[in-house]
Amino acid sequence: MGYRKYNPGTKIAAVQMLAQSYSRPSICEALGFSISRQSVDRWMQIYNATQRVIRDPSEYEKRGPTRLLTTEDRVFIKELIRCEPGLAFMMKPTTLLSLATLHRNLVKDMEITLKKANTVNVRKSLVAKNIFVESMATVPADYLVFTDESSICSKDLLRNFSRSTKGDQADRSIIDPNATQFTLIPAIGFNGLLALTVTNQNVKGRNFAHFLKYALLPQMNRYPDINSVLVLDNARIHGGERIVEFCQNAGVKLMFLPTYSPELNPIEMCFSQVKSDLRRTQALVGCANSNWEIERTTYWVISASLCHKLYKHAGYNCPEIDASDSDNDDIH
Structure with missing residues (x-):
């Protein structure tokens, strides 16, 4: 049976009826839902462990691959970019991270994006x-x-831009x-x-x-x-x-x-x-x-x-x- 989402009220009512010794078929008939035994057992397990039917999302185990960059790595990268914002990505044979992975970490995790640089004179006070x-x-x-x-x-x-047919260079002339x-x-x-x-x-x-x-x-x-x-x-x-x-x-x-x-x-x-x-x-x-x-x-x-x-x-x-x-x- 595939995953089915139940609203919190249904879960609470089902657990209350189980605590009052109602059988699963009678609970399904009363609520108008077909609830699997695995779902009922899981709700009761959460209730017995936490006295709550709805689990706190912060307690969920994080899914997906683990982070390749540690917290210390991200702090180091942020400080490096702060000191040298114009650093360029380079791929070498001994690279530990691919450019795609590094870019994804910069943009999604650290919210650091590539922008057109604003020229600032170092002698500006x-x-x-x-x-x-x-x-x-x-x-x-x-x-x-x-x-x-x-x-x-x-x-x-x-003008900086000109039009031409596909495959042909767009020219501009100095009169x-x-x-x-x-x-x-x-x-x-x-x-x-x-x-x-x-x-x-x-x-x-x-x-x-x-x-x-x-x-x-x-x-x-x-x-x-x-x-x-x-x-x-x-x-x-x-x-x-x-x-x-x-x-x-x-x-x-x-x-x-x-x-x-x-x-x-x-x-x-x-x-x-x-x-x-x-x-x-x-x-x-x-x-x-x-x-x-x-x-x-x-x-x-x-x-x-x-x-x-x-x-x-x-x-x-x-x-x-x-x-x-x-x-x-x-x-x-």
């Missing part, structure tokens, strides 16, 4: 980052203005192998783009100072007010007495991000969004005026809605935004 985050906790997000530079070139923005490289310098506030310039020259300290003095600072306010705090990273062209002097003359408070902390700079994601759109549309391929096309795309992509999301994602003290006042731009 978490102490400096935490101090900066704490200092910004009470600063309204709409006070903050971020600016930075990013290079853009059409040959670096080709202009000597394409001009541009530098995009935007400045964003909580409510969108404040200033923008695109140049095909290498941006040096004097170029950034010119952008700051004539394009950005006239759009900012004296501290404390909306758009009155300029936040820069620690690039060399962002330093110098000239930058500090311009900000002081404009009444703008100047702050610097901790080193190697791009996650605190919302404009980094803006660059990613602009390049993603240029790659998607291939707007720079064969374009007669690439400078204008980059500016047009930047103005279209960096909306107030996007800035709201990026400021909040970076952890700044953002005010509540009415959904009806925000457009429906999504991060793509």
